[in-house]
Amino acid sequence: MLDIEIDGWPNDEWEILAERAQKATSEVEHALANPRLIASLLFTSDDEVHDLNREWRGKDKPTNVLSFPMLEREELLGLTPDGPPEMLGDLALAYGTCEREAAEKGIALADHAAHLIVHGLLHLAGHDHVDSDEQAEAMEKLEIEALAKLGIADPYGDRDK
Numbered sequence: 001m002l003d004i005e006i007d008g009w010p011n012d013e014w015e016i017l018a019e020r021a022q023k024a025t026s027e028v029e030h031a032l033a034n035p036r037l038i039a040s041l042l043f044t045s046d047d048e049v050h051d052l053n054r055e056w057r058g059k060d061k062p063t064n065v066l067s068f069p070m071l072e073r074e075e076l077l078g079l080t081p082d083g084p085p086e087m088l089g090d091l092a093l094a095y096g097t098c099e100r101e102a103a104e105k106g107i108a109l110a111d112h113a114a115h116l117i118v119h120g121l122l123h124l125a126g127h128d129h130v131d132s133d134e135q136a137e138a139m140e141k142l143e144i145e146a147l148a149k150l151g152i153a154d155p156y157g158d159r160d161k
Contacts, residue, residue: 001037046094
């Protein structure tokens with residue numbers, strides 16, 4: 001389940017998009033299908049994401065999406081479906097950066113936002129793309145599969161694998 005807050009994004013159906021992205025992601029990363037999981041998702045400004053990035057990651061710049069996991073992968077995989085709610089983590093999407101990147105890629109803002117939500121949720125599930133090419137390829141494969149469920153084209157299709 002997503003706890004969604006929208007601040008600084010134009011009026012649109014962001015909650016519906018986020019819920020669809022979450023469902024598609026849980027269909028390809030089954031650990032995210034646990035009914036106990038809750039994640040917060042903040043649609044916000046570049047300034048807010050910049051502040052969060054500086055405070056929590058020591059990076060003095062905005063970015064498109066931030067993820068703050070609250071469970072280790074092993075904890076997530078060990079969760080039974082019964083029990084109290086468990087906080088998976090927090091995500092924040094920066095409007096200006098997302099809008100600019102979508103325009104640069106020539107894609108709809110909603111499609112790019114869906115990709116970033118999927119990407120962020122996979123980070124919350126313990127996936128990464130920094131340490132090795134194998135990790136990056138595995139994460140991209142899950143992203144592509146989730147986005148296909150949403151009718152969104154492969155965002156990595158324009159580069160060599």
